Structures are given as structure tokens and as C-alpha cells.
Amino acid sequence: MAALPAMRPLGCLRSLMRPSEPITPFINRRFISTAYSKRPQRIPLPQNIPEQFLSQIPLHYRPDPTKEPLKIYPAPPSARKACPDPVAAVTESQLAELDPKGERQALFDYRRNARSVKPGDIVRVVFKNGDPFNGVVLSIKLRGIETSFLLRNELTRVAVEMSVKVFSPNVQSVEIVQRSEKKRRRARLYYMRNRKHDRRSVENVVASYVRQKKAFLGGGRGGQGGRRR
Amino acid sequence: MSPRLGGLQLCSPVWDALITPHVPVRTFGIRSLNPPKPSRFNIGPGLPVLESTSTAALRRKAFSLPLRTGAIAIKKGMTAIFDPETSKRIPCTVLQLDRVEVLSHKTRQRHGYYAVQVGAGWKHPNNVTKSLLGHFSVNGLSPKRHIFEFRVKDQAGLLPIGSSIEAGWFQEGQFVDARSNTKGKGFAGVMKRHGFGGQDRSHGVSLTHRSMGSSGPGQGGGSRVYPGKKMAGNMGNQQNTVQNLKILKVDSENGIVVVSGAVSGPKGCVVRIQDAIKKPWPEMPQAETAEPAAATA
Numbered sequence: 001m002a003a004l005p006a007m008r009p010l011g012c013l014r015s016l017m018r019p020s021e022p023i024t025p026f027i028n029r030r031f032i033s034t035a036y037s038k039r040p041q042r043i044p045l046p047q048n049i050p051e052q053f054l055s056q057i058p059l060h061y062r063p064d065p066t067k068e069p070l071k072i073y074p075a076p077p078s079a080r081k082a083c084p085d086p087v088a089a090v091t092e093s094q095l096a097e098l099d100p101k102g103e104r105q106a107l108f109d110y111r112r113n114a115r116s117v118k119p120g121d122i123v124r125v126v127f128k129n130g131d132p133f134n135g136v137v138l139s140i141k142l143r144g145i146e147t148s149f150l151l152r153n154e155l156t157r158v159a160v161e162m163s164v165k166v167f168s169p170n171v172q173s174v175e176i177v178q179r180s181e182k183k184r185r186r187a188r189l190y191y192m193r194n195r196k197h198d199r200r201s202v203e204n205v206v207a208s209y210v211r212q213k214k215a216f217l218g219g220g221r222g223g224q225g226g227r228r229r
Numbered sequence: 230m231s232p233r234l235g236g237l238q239l240c241s242p243v244w245d246a247l248i249t250p251h252v253p254v255r256t257f258g259i260r261s262l263n264p265p266k267p268s269r270f271n272i273g274p275g276l277p278v279l280e281s282t283s284t285a286a287l288r289r290k291a292f293s294l295p296l297r298t299g300a301i302a303i304k305k306g307m308t309a310i311f312d313p314e315t316s317k318r319i320p321c322t323v324l325q326l327d328r329v330e331v332l333s334h335k336t337r338q339r340h341g342y343y344a345v346q347v348g349a350g351w352k353h354p355n356n357v358t359k360s361l362l363g364h365f366s367v368n369g370l371s372p373k374r375h376i377f378e379f380r381v382k383d384q385a386g387l388l389p390i391g392s393s394i395e396a397g398w399f400q401e402g403q404f405v406d407a408r409s410n411t412k413g414k415g416f417a418g419v420m421k422r423h424g425f426g427g428q429d430r431s432h433g434v435s436l437t438h439r440s441m442g443s444s445g446p447g448q449g450g451g452s453r454v455y456p457g458k459k460m461a462g463n464m465g466n467q468q469n470t471v472q473n474l475k476i477l478k479v480d481s482e483n484g485i486v487v488v489s490g491a492v493s494g495p496k497g498c499v500v501r502i503q504d505a506i507k508k509p510w511p512e513m514p515q516a517e518t519a520e521p522a523a524a525t526a
Binding site for chain 2: 070071072073075077079082085089097144145146165168169
């Protein structure tokens with residue numbers, strides 16, 4: 001029954017003469033019935049479906065009584081939190097054994113302690129076996145338990161340097177023989193290795209210090225007391 | 230297997246006797262033209278026992294497998310310890326054990342060898358895959374950051390699942406082997422990686438002072454480069470074992486184990502320590518071993 005325009009009655013001629021309206025597509029358009037009706041609710045699945053029908057339901061709708069949420073157990077107390085810096089803990093326990101009063105630590109803590117050994121001082125170290133070693137302090141390395149200082153001297157006209165670990169049980173005493181004359185502007189006096197600045201032998205300074213001390217103490221002991229810390 | 234009959238299951242001997250002769254019996258598979266015959270030479274009492282079996286392999290390994298499990302530690306740095314007796318300075322590495330627990334076991338029956346799976350640290354459950362999370366929760370443990378296996382000789386070495394390994398697991402004075410990854414050096418040239426000599430600074434050498442030179446003779450060795458030829462490439466970040474490190478100090482409270490000497494890898498790397506295989510096994514108070522039922526689980 002599709003009426004062709006040519007077959008329409010003449011009363012519609014005016015409409016035929018009008019320019020035709022642009023045809024609007026029906027895409028993205030909703031019918032009034034759709035727009036104003038209630039949104040359809042999803043029909044809930046019937047509960048307790050017999051087992052033979054379960055295979056017809058999508059996998060994620062099937063009831064799974066065996067599945068339980070994973071139980072996550074709490075972590076035990078952490079050693080890492082209890083001791084965030086184990087290296088420091090080991091160092092501290094060592095220091096408590098080797099330097100219980102903290103005297104040696106203070107003697108070389110030249111950044112904080114004004115009375116400590118400083119680079120440029122002449123120092124006399126006596127080891128456990130009784131051997132002394134004298135020299136100018138070239139540098140002090142503050143490294144916790146591995147704190148050490150570098151001594152320079154001249155023995156039999158040969159320059160000698162020795163690095164001494166401060167907390168070594170082999171070190172019996174450290175005495176300051178002579179303070180540096182002027183304030184050193186550097187922490188490491190490696191320039192003293194140059195011929196121009198070399199302090200050469202400090203033996204005579206130390207020998208006179210030892211003599212004086214002996215006289216002061218009444219010649220009883222030597223090299224053990226003094227300013228040992 | 231007897232041929233199957235469709236439909237009815239007929240089991241009575243009467244039916245069997247009636248029906249079976251008429252059912253054609255089909256043989257499956259390819260019938261060999263030369264069926265295997267027992268060898269004339271491989272039979273006899275004086276033959277050597279086969280050594281290529283897994284049982285033989287385990288027997289060979291029995292002497293070099295530790296009796297008890299090891300532990301996962303984190304390298305925290307190096308320091309020194311002054312020995313009070315000899316007043317010698319011993320350089321040492323500080324390791325820390327953090328929440329080390331036994332996760333599961335590997336058994337000879339199920340996996341072919343005995344090992345203890347150990348986990349350490351903690352990982353946020355959101356960052357753990359579900360399968361691994363299930364592994365933790367089944368064994369009743371919190372999610373672990375590091376998981377490793379430690380092989381042990383036999384069932385007696387399987388610590389019960391869930392038991393924690395503290396620093397006191399190791400004794401002061403005993404020896405351990407430390408396994409860890411070395412520091413990664415990236416893509417390194419042959420001089421750094423394999424210690425090649427390099428080439429001359431001068432004498433006409435240009436632009437190739439650190440290169441490997443020729444990778445092999447063209448004719449005598451065949452016109453190819455043998456596999457394993459030392460060349461430039463990725464260096465470091467490989468597992469390395471340092472053997473026979475003495476345990477100098479143990480602090481169970483803080484989980485600290487101090488080990489003599491150096492351990493491969495940067496600070497913060499994972500180090501696996503286990504009883505040294507080249508020293509006598511440490512004499513330990515009898516540790517309670519897992520029940521056989523738990524071992525097979």
C-alpha cells in the first residue's frame with residue numbers, strides 16, 4: 001500500500017511543492033515509551049537451583065560453597081623495626097667492652113671535644129707489649145669502632161708513618177706530648193709529607209717529655225700515667 | 230583390558246561364556262616386528278650398580294648436604310670486631326634475620342629431594358599474587374618478601390612448618406656458607422669483566438685500546454667462535470657463595486648475626502646462610518623434627 005507521491009490526492013499538492021524536510025536518523029533516539037517507563041529490574045536468579053541446571057548458568061553466577069576468602073595472617077614482630085641499624089648496635093656493644101667509660105672516644109673526638117688530640121699534636125703511644133711509638137698526628141679518622149689516627153716520625157733518618165686503631169686492645173696508652181704551636185687549618189696534614197713542611201724526628205721532644213715526667217713522678221713509673229685517658 | 234560392550238553390563242559367567250568367543254578381540258598399538266629380547270650380556274651377578282639414577286645422585290650428595298636448614302638474612306654493612314683474646318681486628322659483615330619462618334617442605338616422595346622452604350620479611354598482601362597468598366595462608370603464615378629453599382640431607386632436617394628461625398639458630402664460632410648476588414656492574418668490557426690485557430696505548434693502535442681483539446683464529450679453530458668465548462657483556466649480579474665464614478657474634482633479640490669477612494653484594498641484599506659444607510656440622514642441642522605426617526603434607 002505504499003502510496004507513491006504521484007498517486008497522492010491533489011489536496012496534498014502543497015505539501016509536495018514544499019522543500020522536503022531533512023530526514024533525521026532514528027539512531028540515538030528513544031521512544032517516549034522507553035524514556036518514561038520504569039527501568040527494568042534484573043530478575044534475580046532463583047535460589048537453590050537443582051544441581052543439574054547449574055551448568056546452564058554463567059560461571060560467575062554459580063554458587064560456590066567451597067570458596068572461602070583467603071585468611072591473611074598478621075606478621076610476627078619485626079627484628080628490623082626493633083633494630084633499624086644493626087651495624088651501630090654491633091659497634092656500640094664493642095665500644096661498651098673496649099671503652100666502657102668513653103674516655104678514648106672523647107680523646108679523639110676532635111670535632112666536639114676541645115681537649116682531644118688534634119692533627120699536628122705530638123703523641124706518644126705505648127702498646128701492650130711495651131713498645132712505644134711517637135709521632136705527629138697527621139689525621140684522625142672518626143669511624144666508630146674503627147677510629148684510627150696516623151702518626152709520622154723519623155727513625156734512623158727514615159720517615160715512618162703508622163696508623164693506629166684507637167680502640168684496639170693492643171694500644172695501652174696514648175699521651176699528648178706537645179700541642180701544635182698554631183691552629184691547623186686543615187683536618188688532614190698530608191702536606192707535612194713534603195720536604196718543606198716535614199716535622200722530621202720528634203724523638204728529642206718526646207725524650208725530654210719522658211725525662212720531665214719521670215722527675216715529676218719521682219722516677220717511679222714511666223710512660224704509663226701522664227695524660228693517658 | 231577386555232573389550233567393552235555397549236549398553237548392558239553383562240557380568241554373569243554364563244553370558245560371558247556365551248558372548249566372549251564371538252566378540253573379536255582387538256589388540257591396540259603397533260606390533261613390533263622385532264620384539265625386545267633380553268640381552269645376553271647385561272645380565273649377571275657381577276654387573277656394576279647403575280649410578281645415573283636419582284637415588285644414586287642423592288646418595289652421592291648425602292655427604293655434602295647440610296643436616297639442618299639455613300636462614301635468609303639481609304646484609305646490613307661491614308665493620309670490625311676486636312678479638313678480646315688475641316686483640317686482633319677481624320673485619321666482619323653484619324647480617325640481620327627478619328621474621329624468618331619455615332613455609333613448607335620438599336620431600337623425597339613428592340619432589341625428589343628434601344628441602345625446607347623458608348620465607349623472610351613481610352610483603353603487603355595487596356602486592357602478592359593470589360596463588361602465592363594461598364600458599365601463605367594455607368600454611369598459616371603472613372606474606373613473605375623473600376622465599377628460598379634450603380636443601381637438607383634427610384627428613385630429620387625438616388623443621389616444622391611455621392617455626393621461626395632466630396639468630397640463635399647459629400652458634401658463635403661455627404662456620405657458615407653465605408650465598409648472595411654480587412654487585413651488578415652493568416655491561417662491562419673484556420678488560421674489566423675477564424681481565425684481558427687490552428691493547429697497546431700506542432704503536433699504531435687507534436681507538437681499540439680496551440677491546441678484546443680477535444675472537445679466534447679463522448682457520449685452525451674452524452671458522453666459528455666457540456660457545457663460552459669470553460667477551461664483553463653483563464657483569465656481576467650473579468649468585469656467589471662465600472664458604473667457611475666464622476660466626477663471630479649472635480644477637481637473638483635484634484636478629485643480628487655477625488660473620489667474619491666479606492659477603493658478596495651491596496648493603497641491603499639478601500644473603501642465604503647455611504652450615505658450611507666443608508667444616509664439621511655444628512653440634513646442636515637436638516632440635517625437634519617434623520612429624521612424618523607433617524613432612525608429607
